[in-house]
Amino acid sequence: MWSSDLLAQRDYESPGAKAIVRTHKNFAIIPFKFVITAKKPKKMTQEEFEKNTENAERDGRTSCQSAFAARILKKMSKGKIAAQLQPVARTNALLSRAEISQTAGDVDTYLPEELCEILGVDAVIIGSVESAKLLSTGLAVGLKVASKFIPGLGKISSGKSSADLALYDTEGQLLWNWGTRELKTNDIGSNTDDLIDYLMKRATKKFPYFQKVK
Numbered sequence: 001m002w003s004s005d006l007l008a009q010r011d012y013e014s015p016g017a018k019a020i021v022r023t024h025k026n027f028a029i030i031p032f033k034f035v036i037t038a039k040k041p042k043k044m045t046q047e048e049f050e051k052n053t054e055n056a057e058r059d060g061r062t063s064c065q066s067a068f069a070a071r072i073l074k075k076m077s078k079g080k081i082a083a084q085l086q087p088v089a090r091t092n093a094l095l096s097r098a099e100i101s102q103t104a105g106d107v108d109t110y111l112p113e114e115l116c117e118i119l120g121v122d123a124v125i126i127g128s129v130e131s132a133k134l135l136s137t138g139l140a141v142g143l144k145v146a147s148k149f150i151p152g153l154g155k156i157s158s159g160k161s162s163a164d165l166a167l168y169d170t171e172g173q174l175l176w177n178w179g180t181r182e183l184k185t186n187d188i189g190s191n192t193d194d195l196i197d198y199l200m201k202r203a204t205k206k207f208p209y210f211q212k213v214k
Contacts, residue, residue: 010178013176020175020208021175023122028085028086028123029088031103032064033127036057036134038053038133060129061103062103067192067195068199072085075210116168122170123167123168123170124167126165126166127166129195133161163179164177165199166179167207175208176208
């Protein structure tokens with residue numbers, strides 16, 4: 001529900017965002033919105049393609065969430081983030097208790113401020129990814145596509161992918177946003193870890209939480 005508005009803004013930081021996040025004690029990463037836009041390879045059956053796509057989209061939500069959290073924790077260990085990241089397991093457990101499915105996309109129907117209240121945090125990070133190729137999540141059952149080539153089936157799509165990251169506070173205020181439609185398929189690697197690495201290098205250079213702890 002946020003991606004259409006946010007993708008129009010390539011790089012945005014609200015006035016005083018860095019000062020605002022200095023008052024935050026904790027924040028959470030919401031399971032990503034994850035959509036596969038790849039075309040079906042000629043030698044793959046429609047049933048196989050649909051199953052792989054469904055698995056990749058389902059598992060990509062929490063796989064991207066966990067991969068993003070891992071990168072942020074590395075920054076925290078170097079003293080570059082003052083606020084605490086809520087453990088992903090706790091975030092997803094609280095969502096489940098609220099009867100919000102992380103993999104079915106139920107979380108996309110909630111407002112950022114509602115998610116902050118449910119999770120008991122000062123802010124939430126919301127991510128959205130559209131991938132022009134199937135990515136290996138390490139979780140998807142039966143997903144055999146682990147690169148831009150399917151063994152014995154030839155090349156997948158050469159299309160472009162898009163991504164969006166946004167940070168909201170308890171008032172629903174957009175503090176920071178980065179989005180792009182210019183992710184080249186060959187640049188984002190073959191799995192969600194590669195994708196998050198790619199995004200972190202480009203999207204978080206001005207991320208409000210990334211500042212030295214004094």
